[in-house]
Amino acid sequence: MRQPLLEVKSLTKHFTSKQGFFSKEKVVRAVDGVNLTVYPGETVSIVGESGCGKSTTGRCILRLIEPTDGEVFFEGQDIRKLNETELRRARRNMQLVFQDPFASLNPRKTIGQLLEDPLIIHGIGNSVERRKHVEEMIQIVGLSKQQLDRFPHEFSGGQRQRIGIARALILRPKLIVADEPVSALDVSIQAQILNLMQDLQKEFNLTYLFISHDLSVVRHISDRVAVMYLGKVVEVADKQSLYEKPTHPYTQALLSAVPVPNPHLTTQRIILEGDLPSPANPPSGCTFHPRCRHCMDICKTVAPVASEVSRGHFVTCHLEQS
Numbered sequence: 001m002r003q004p005l006l007e008v009k010s011l012t013k014h015f016t017s018k019q020g021f022f023s024k025e026k027v028v029r030a031v032d033g034v035n036l037t038v039y040p041g042e043t044v045s046i047v048g049e050s051g052c053g054k055s056t057t058g059r060c061i062l063r064l065i066e067p068t069d070g071e072v073f074f075e076g077q078d079i080r081k082l083n084e085t086e087l088r089r090a091r092r093n094m095q096l097v098f099q100d101p102f103a104s105l106n107p108r109k110t111i112g113q114l115l116e117d118p119l120i121i122h123g124i125g126n127s128v129e130r131r132k133h134v135e136e137m138i139q140i141v142g143l144s145k146q147q148l149d150r151f152p153h154e155f156s157g158g159q160r161q162r163i164g165i166a167r168a169l170i171l172r173p174k175l176i177v178a179d180e181p182v183s184a185l186d187v188s189i190q191a192q193i194l195n196l197m198q199d200l201q202k203e204f205n206l207t208y209l210f211i212s213h214d215l216s217v218v219r220h221i222s223d224r225v226a227v228m229y230l231g232k233v234v235e236v237a238d239k240q241s242l243y244e245k246p247t248h249p250y251t252q253a254l255l256s257a258v259p260v261p262n263p264h265l266t267t268q269r270i271i272l273e274g275d276l277p278s279p280a281n282p283p284s285g286c287t288f289h290p291r292c293r294h295c296m297d298i299c300k301t302v303a304p305v306a307s308e309v310s311r312g313h314f315v316t317c318h319l320e321q322s
């Protein structure tokens with residue numbers, strides 16, 4: 001049996017906030033018991049509507065924010081139990097690529113400095129070795145050595161994302177969590193960046209956790225896809241099963257909204273009624289029930305558990321409970 005690179009068990013993140021002195025504390029259940037396994041070399045995507053908890057899940061996995069509960073094993077080690085020094089060492093192997101590369105790049109530093117910083121922080125090489133490494137990396141992502149002395153604002157959106165990727169890769173990590181890495185880019189540039197990410201995955205033996213709100217974006221690059229709704233994974237399957245046999249009514253609705261060539265699916269658009277409920281006040285039972293076209297009585301009171309409908313294809317829905 002292959003060992004997972006990343007194993008997430010019952011991951012939970014609740015944000016608490018208080019509006020006023022006399023008001024009750026509000027609990028936002030941003031991530032509510034997520035289970036996810038990622039094997040080396042895989043691309044697993046997390047998809048779902050805005051606010052369903054994708055970024056929070058990614059950030060908890062890298063421990064950029066502290067989870068409320070649950071376990072995150074990276075190469076078998078529970079990263080929640082690591083102290084500062086151990087965590088810094090582990091972070092060499094797990095890096096984040098952001099949606100907005102401009103916001104994540106210090107505008108006062110040159111690209112050369114931005115790429116060298118992680119090497120300095122981790123005490124890697126002397127200045128000559130680091131410069132050589134930085135020059136190699138900028139060319140690997142399709143830019144030139146001459147561009148290293150420029151500042152972030154001198155680059156286009158697509159070029160900045162190349163820089164963001166170079167910065168994430170400079171420490172030769174094993175896992176990249178890419179949070180909406182192409183959402184801010186034009187469609188033609190999106191394809192270039194996705195192709196680059198795929199080439200780099202092969203070259204550097206990378207594992208990707210790819211976060212997106214768009215099922216059509218992740219179709220090409222994913223091996224497996226997890227669909228999130230209100231802090232929970234409602235369906236997870238390999239790409240083929242998910243796109244050809246979407247089983248959870250929420251996945252079916254999401255898929256019906258994107259142009260995916262699939263003769264097995266009706267082309268009729270399934271309209272999701274109502275907005276995404278607030279994770280501060282989630283519906284009872286199955287949290288999807290108020291918007292579900294198959295809602296039954298049980299759905300309003302009992303939360304469904306995940307069941308395996310075919311090998312590796314898990315669905316959390318009362319229609320599939322055996």
Ligand SMILES: Nc1ncnc2c1ncn2[C@@H]1O[C@H](COP(=O)(O)OP(=O)(O)OP(=O)(O)O)[C@@H](O)[C@H]1O
Pocket residue numbers: 015016017028029030048049050051052053054055056057213279
């Ligand atoms: N620091 C915070 N304090 C309070 N609530 C937060 C915080 N960060 C996120 N949330 C809430 O948690 C929920 C999940 O947010 P998250 O950013 O993970 O969603 P997302 O799926 O990444 O959405 P998007 O597609 O818009 O990026 C949202 O309701 C959000 O308002």
Ligand SMILES: [Mg+2]
Pocket residue numbers: 054055056179
């Ligand atoms: Mg997000």
